[in-house]
Amino acid sequence: MTRAEPTKPNILVIMSDEHGPMFSSPYGHPIVRSPGMDALARQGAVFESAYCNSPLCVPSRMSFLAGKHVHRIGAYDNHAPLASDVPTWAHLLRGAGYEVVLDGKMHFVGPDQLHGYEAQLSPRYAAIGHDVAAGRWRDAHPMGGAAARQRILEAGPGRAPHLDRDDEVEAVALDWLRRPQRRGGPWCLTASFITPHFPLIVPEPYFSMYYPDNVDMPVLPPHFSEGLHPAHERVRRTFNLYDYTEEQIRVARAAYYGLITFLDEKIGRLMAALRETGQLENTVVLYTADHGEFAGDHGLWWKNSFYEQSARVPLIVSWPGQIAPGLRLRGATSLVDVARTLVDLAGAPDPGDWDGDSLLPLLRAAGTHGAGAGEAGWKDEAICEYYAHATNRPHRMLRSGRWKYNYYHGEAPELYDLSADPQEHRNLAGQPEAAAIESALRRRLLADWNPIMVEQEVRRSQLDRSLIALSRRAPAGTAAS
Numbered sequence: 001m002t003r004a005e006p007t008k009p010n011i012l013v014i015m016s017d018e019h020g021p022m023f024s025s026p027y028g029h030p031i032v033r034s035p036g037m038d039a040l041a042r043q044g045a046v047f048e049s050a051y052c053n054s055p056l057c058v059p060s061r062m063s064f065l066a067g068k069h070v071h072r073i074g075a076y077d078n079h080a081p082l083a084s085d086v087p088t089w090a091h092l093l094r095g096a097g098y099e100v101v102l103d104g105k106m107h108f109v110g111p112d113q114l115h116g117y118e119a120q121l122s123p124r125y126a127a128i129g130h131d132v133a134a135g136r137w138r139d140a141h142p143m144g145g146a147a148a149r150q151r152i153l154e155a156g157p158g159r160a161p162h163l164d165r166d167d168e169v170e171a172v173a174l175d176w177l178r179r180p181q182r183r184g185g186p187w188c189l190t191a192s193f194i195t196p197h198f199p200l201i202v203p204e205p206y207f208s209m210y211y212p213d214n215v216d217m218p219v220l221p222p223h224f225s226e227g228l229h230p231a232h233e234r235v236r237r238t239f240n241l242y243d244y245t246e247e248q249i250r251v252a253r254a255a256y257y258g259l260i261t262f263l264d265e266k267i268g269r270l271m272a273a274l275r276e277t278g279q280l281e282n283t284v285v286l287y288t289a290d291h292g293e294f295a296g297d298h299g300l301w302w303k304n305s306f307y308e309q310s311a312r313v314p315l316i317v318s319w320p321g322q323i324a325p326g327l328r329l330r331g332a333t334s335l336v337d338v339a340r341t342l343v344d345l346a347g348a349p350d351p352g353d354w355d356g357d358s359l360l361p362l363l364r365a366a367g368t369h370g371a372g373a374g375e376a377g378w379k380d381e382a383i384c385e386y387y388a389h390a391t392n393r394p395h396r397m398l399r400s401g402r403w404k405y406n407y408y409h410g411e412a413p414e415l416y417d418l419s420a421d422p423q424e425h426r427n428l429a430g431q432p433e434a435a436a437i438e439s440a441l442r443r444r445l446l447a448d449w450n451p452i453m454v455e456q457e458v459r460r461s462q463l464d465r466s467l468i469a470l471s472r473r474a475p476a477g478t479a480a481s
Contacts, residue, residue, distance in 0.1 A: 008097070008186040008347060009319065010283040012177075014270060015190060016263055017057065017197040018303065019104065020292030021050070021314035023260055031216060033209065033261045036268030037316060042288060044318030045363055051334040051382040051399060052291045055303040055310045057107045059388065060290040060335065065089060065106075065115060067339035067354035070385045071454050076461055077135040077388035081110030089342045089350065090116030094186050096348035103176065104169035104192035107290075114319060117190070121172045136462050137392040144240035152244055152301065155200035155252035157207035162194040163262070169193055170266045175271045185282065186346070189271060196259035196293070198302070206258030215254040217246065218296035221425050225299055229427070231395060231408050235304050238390035249296050256295050261426035284345055286321045288338065298424075304390050304424055306397040306406045306414075311384050317363070324367030331375045332399045333359065334382035355383070383445075387458050394454045398445040405429075405441035409451040415441070 001191040021027040022033040026041040027048070053063040054070045062075035075082050082088075090100045094116060102114070103121040113120060173191040176182070228236070236242065244252075266288060274280040294309045295302040303310040316385065317323060336356030343351060344358035357379060366374025386395040393409040404424070406414040415429040415438050428434040 009322075010078055010182075010185050010279060010343060011093075011188040011342065011345060012270065012274070012283055012285045013188070013192075013287065013342075014191040014267055014287045015104075015192040016287075016289045016292045016314075017192075017194050017290060019196055019260065019263070019289040019314060020295065020309045020405045021289075021312055023257065023293070023295065024264075024315065025316060027314065031210065031214060031420065032257050034264040036266075037270065037314070038182065040271065040285060040316050040318050043192070043320065043325045044128040044285070044316060045329060045366070046325050047315035047317075047333055047359075048328060048330045049332040049382070049399065050288070050313050050315035050338075051311050051332065051384050052289075052313050052346055053293045053336055053383060054385050054387075055305060056301050056386065056388050057290055058109060059106050059385070063338055064290070064335040067336050067343075067351060067356055069336065069355050069383055069449075070387065071394075072355070074457070074461060076458050078107075078133050079109060079465060080461060081108070082115060083110070084115070086115075088116040089339045089348075090114075090188075092116075092343050092348040092351060094118065096346040097186065098346055099187040101176070101187075102190045102192065103164075103173045104190070105194055106190070106192055121176060122165070122169050124168065135389045136466065137459065139392055141237045141390065141392075142240050145316055148239040148241075150240065151198050151200065151239075152248055152252045155248075157204055157255075158201045159203050159310055160199050160201040161195065162199065163201075163203065164268065166193045166263070167194050167331055170269065173270060174273050177270070177279070178277055182277070182279065185279075188342075188346070193263055193266065200252050200255035200259070202255050202258035204468075206262050206448070207255060209261060210257045211251060211254035215250055215257060217249060217253070218299075219423070220297075220299060224425070227427075229298070229408075230305075231391065231406075232298065232300065232305055234392075235300055235302075235390045238304075239302065241299065241301055244296075250299075253295050253309040256293065281320050282442045284317065284322075286318075286338065286342075286447045287314060287316045288335065289313045303357075304386065304388065306386070306395070306404070308418075310396065315360070323363050326440065327363070327366050327371055329362065329366060329371055329375060331362075331378045331380040332382040332397075333378075334384070337385075383479045387454075394451045394458065396445055396451070397448060398441055400441060400444065403437055403441060405438065405445060407442065407445055407451070409455060413438070413442070 026037045052060040054060045058078045059070045062082040093100045102117040291303045292310045340356035341359040382399040384397040396407045398405045402419040404416045413429045414427045416424045
């Protein structure tokens with residue numbers, strides 16, 4: 001007897017860490033080789049202006065899971081856990097009849113290591129601890145030490161533990177997808193990789209694909225550092241991102257590019273497994289990342305900023321027969337929209353107060369009427385927030401249409417016209433010709449967010465967690481008798 005086809009699609013969420021979309025071929029990079037992403041893009045839709053909701057691992061991932069902006073869930077930094085009573089899309093999909101499992105990194109902190117997932121398939125992933133003090137806000141930002149600089153100095157060919165973990169995640173995912181019980185569906189698998197996150201160490205042949213003759217260099221305007229906003233300068237100081245040689249930058253970028261290709265091949269093999277097992281036609285495949293990577297652009301590395309390299313993420317979605325192939329959508333969106341979309345795909349109950357909007361109506365309209373017509377009713381908006389290390393105040397970004405407005409509480413804002421200035425080299429905030437749009441964006445950004453209250457909540461959270469950490473360090477038997 002032939003098993004009936006599932007009435008709901010399977011869902012494969014492939015997530016990477018620290019992948020700026022501009023460093024891949026579907027997003028136009030002339031050097032980086034990513035044929036797996038190319039193939040996924042050809043059969044589905046590429047979102048050209050997708051953003052994380054915080055440019056740091058834990059806040060971004062918890063916001064994505066919970067479908068709410070960071071200030072609403074309290075996951076402010078890399079030490080702040082998501083409360084176990086916050087419903088996630090994993091909870092909702094399970095309630096809708098899905099088998100929902102995690103394979104790899106989701107960067108949970110605290111005792112809850114599932115947050116709605118039924119299981120973690122890769123046993124080496126457990127609670128990740130962080131130094132609470134490293135995330136505390138402080139008025140002075142001393143120059144980062146040797147450990148921060150070492151991330152660039154150690155870059156190059158080799159083997160590192162995070163590569164072994166990603167190999168394990170791939171092997172476990174492939175085995176899981178090939179098991180006969182998957183044919184019954186519906187299931188949702190999150191295959192979450194560490195690469196291309198630092199350490200910038202990559203095995204051959206991936207390093208030599210790019211070094212020494214096939215790697216470009218950051219493009220920096222003359223005297224760029226003289227006009228750098230204090231928020232970005234704090235990041236440079238915190239990580240000591242000064243005075244790298246051209247050769248050190250070239251090696252580090254080549255290693256980063258190699259890690260992207262290393263990851264991309266895993267995406268290709270996961271897609272091949274779906275095809276080989278006959279599951280591809282009924283599976284939604286979604287590729288994204290938790291945040292981007294500067295790779296030397298703007299004189300910065302890693303993330304922690306609202307520049308495009310840091311705040312934008314790849315977002316490619318495929319669903320054969322349901323999403324038109326080759327779509328390219330330019331309207332701004334973010335990971336909270338992806339969360340709402342996953343709930344919509346599963347036919348799960350509406351979560352009610354989530355911050356995102358489902359992308360399915362947009363994708364269907366674009367497939368029927370063309371990308372431009374399909375986007376006519378889309379909000380074209382994304383919110384990104386930052387409350388973690390290398391700052392001492394709340395930050396919030398609003399991307400709306402062609403404009404990006406960055407608010408730093410108590411400091412001057414930034415305003416960029418991404419159509420005329422895609423590299424974000426000219427800050428228009430305070431300029432008379434941009435006064436009207438700046439005022440409108442500021443009102444919109446502050447309409448549902450009170451920076452004074454948020455600052456109080458962040459500082460309270462930091463203090464509470466520091467007191468708990470202090471109690472754990474206290475030697476036994478020191479309490480008064």
